[in-house]
Amino acid sequence: MSDRLYTKDHEWVEVDGDIATIGISEHAQEQLGDVVFVELPEVGRSVAQNEDAAVIESVKAASEVYAPLTGEIVEVNEMLAEDPAQVNADPYGVGWFMRIRIDEPSELDELMDEEAYKDFLADLE
Amino acid sequence: MSDDTALKHTPLDALHRELGARMVPFAGYAMPVQYPSGILAEHQHTRSAAGLFDVSHMGQVRLTARGGKPRQEAARALERLVPAALEDLAPGRMRYTQFTNDAGGILDDLMVTAMGDHLGLIVNAGCKDADLAHLRAHLGEVCEIEYMESRALLALQGPQAVAVFSRHVPEVAQLAFMQAATWTFEGERLQISRSGYTGEDGLEISVPGHAAEALARRLLAEPEVMAIGLGARDSLRLEAGLCLYGHDIDTTTTPVEAGLTWSIQKARRSGGDYPGAEVIASQIAAGVSRKRVGIRPQGRAPVREGATVSLPGGSAIGAVTSGGFGATAGGPVAMGYVAAEHATIGQALELDLRGRAVAAEIVALPFVPQRYHRN
Numbered sequence: 001m002s003d004r005l006y007t008k009d010h011e012w013v014e015v016d017g018d019i020a021t022i023g024i025s026e027h028a029q030e031q032l033g034d035v036v037f038v039e040l041p042e043v044g045r046s047v048a049q050n051e052d053a054a055v056i057e058s059v060k061a062a063s064e065v066y067a068p069l070t071g072e073i074v075e076v077n078e079m080l081a082e083d084p085a086q087v088n089a090d091p092y093g094v095g096w097f098m099r100i101r102i103d104e105p106s107e108l109d110e111l112m113d114e115e116a117y118k119d120f121l122a123d124l125e
Numbered sequence: 126m127s128d129d130t131a132l133k134h135t136p137l138d139a140l141h142r143e144l145g146a147r148m149v150p151f152a153g154y155a156m157p158v159q160y161p162s163g164i165l166a167e168h169q170h171t172r173s174a175a176g177l178f179d180v181s182h183m184g185q186v187r188l189t190a191r192g193g194k195p196r197q198e199a200a201r202a203l204e205r206l207v208p209a210a211l212e213d214l215a216p217g218r219m220r221y222t223q224f225t226n227d228a229g230g231i232l233d234d235l236m237v238t239a240m241g242d243h244l245g246l247i248v249n250a251g252c253k254d255a256d257l258a259h260l261r262a263h264l265g266e267v268c269e270i271e272y273m274e275s276r277a278l279l280a281l282q283g284p285q286a287v288a289v290f291s292r293h294v295p296e297v298a299q300l301a302f303m304q305a306a307t308w309t310f311e312g313e314r315l316q317i318s319r320s321g322y323t324g325e326d327g328l329e330i331s332v333p334g335h336a337a338e339a340l341a342r343r344l345l346a347e348p349e350v351m352a353i354g355l356g357a358r359d360s361l362r363l364e365a366g367l368c369l370y371g372h373d374i375d376t377t378t379t380p381v382e383a384g385l386t387w388s389i390q391k392a393r394r395s396g397g398d399y400p401g402a403e404v405i406a407s408q409i410a411a412g413v414s415r416k417r418v419g420i421r422p423q424g425r426a427p428v429r430e431g432a433t434v435s436l437p438g439g440s441a442i443g444a445v446t447s448g449g450f451g452a453t454a455g456g457p458v459a460m461g462y463v464a465a466e467h468a469t470i471g472q473a474l475e476l477d478l479r480g481r482a483v484a485a486e487i488v489a490l491p492f493v494p495q496r497y498h499r500n
Contacts (some may be wrong), residue, residue, distance in 0.1 A: 033163055036425065037425045037427060057426060059163075059168075059449065061429075
């Protein structure tokens with residue numbers, strides 16, 4: 001069982017100190033299908049919780065990725081520009097999207113843990 | 126998950142689910158958008174080997190002249206609704222054409238095949254009810270109009286498609302592009318044409334619905350064949366520069382604006398008795414104010430339907446009508462309409478992508494060479 005937290009929009013968050021690494025879940029990549037392009041935010045940009053932060057283009061459609069937490073974008077996964085298929089291949093690893101310096105740690109309480117996310121997915125079926 | 130209880134199902138529905146397809150609602154049917162291998166792999170497999178598509182949602186219509194009159198009578202009647210010349214269409218030959226309205230706009234696009242005593246029509250799923258009503262209203266007195274609802278339609282597309290199918294019906298190898306014939310296979314009448322919607326060589330096979338699954342399983346058992354969903358069907362046809370009804374063509378676009386004048390035989394270009402004939406003839410003679418073009422966006426981001434097309438740093442000159450990722454082209458590809466004075470190969474453009482300008486260029490269609498088998 002990992003310490004990953006999840007949003008209802010299928011982003012995941014891993015917290016290390018005041019830095020949160022963010023990506024999309026296995027379920028999300030499966031639903032999207034082949035990812036062909038990822039538009040990432042600029043480093044240094046401040047985002048509010050639930051604000052549009054990135055865009056994923058699958059073969060079928062464009063989808064928004066929302067910032068799960070309020071904070072400043074401190075790093076983005078530049079590799080996705082060259083190899084967006086990593087989002088499908090390894091969504092919890094090399095397919096990560098961005099890192100945010102957390103401004104409002106209390107927002108973490110609103111996210112689901114792995115168990116809760118699994119239940120959430122089961123309810124979607 | 127969407128509730129699909131109200132949707133219609135093709136005869137291959139159970140097979141799609143068994144293969145792990147993701148089913149989506151499309152034109153009132155539950156259809157496979159992709160299988161577990163994914164749209165990119167399906168796309169590339171079709172270009173390199175053979176892909177099997179279920180297109181049973183499309184409308185198969187048989188048009189027969191009443192009173193035992195010959196097929197040419199039905200062809201003459203249908204010429205009152207479409208710009209193509211059909212009376213001279215030889216048996217076993219197909220033509221692509223459009224149902225037009227009084228303004229020359231396109232009500233639907235269709236394939237017409239001359240078969241013995243009748244014409245076979247294949248129309249779009251989303252338009253078939255309206256097409257049938259249109260046919261009955263205008264041709265009902267002179268033609269019998271049968272909706273062949275119990276038949277399924279499979280498409281086997283790709284460079285290996287004909288070789289694969291020849292193992293079952295060797296004679297199909299004799300067909301040239303846009304030719305059709307009927308064969309009996311395992312007791313069932315199959316109407317097979319060398320045609321398709323991918324830009325590749327391939328076949329479209331009309332089969333009685335009750336025999337469709339067995340045929341599909343036979344084909345999928347061939348090592349070259351993979352099941353392909355609607356997602357790859359769309360990216361394949363876009364790369365091939367083929368129009369999708371409701372997107373690249375509709376009631377507001379004419380065949381001339383859409384670059385489909387090739388589908389109007391010469392004798393019909395100066396006029397005819399079909400709806401909108403004067404508009405279309407005058408557009409052919411005097412030109413159009415906008416044209417459908419191929420658009421290649423720079424970079425990797427797909428630019429989708431609806432995006433505004435502008436001159437670099439300048440004013441809007443049109444809009445994207447189809448856009449996506451071309452797996453074979455190796456990047457984003459699009460089609461759209463632009464003002465005719467700018468519709469030249471190499472014209473630099475800007476596309477609006479979520480408020481950001483993406484540089485693009487008008488390019489020749491198709492994006493990948495068509496590989497039809499012409500004799």
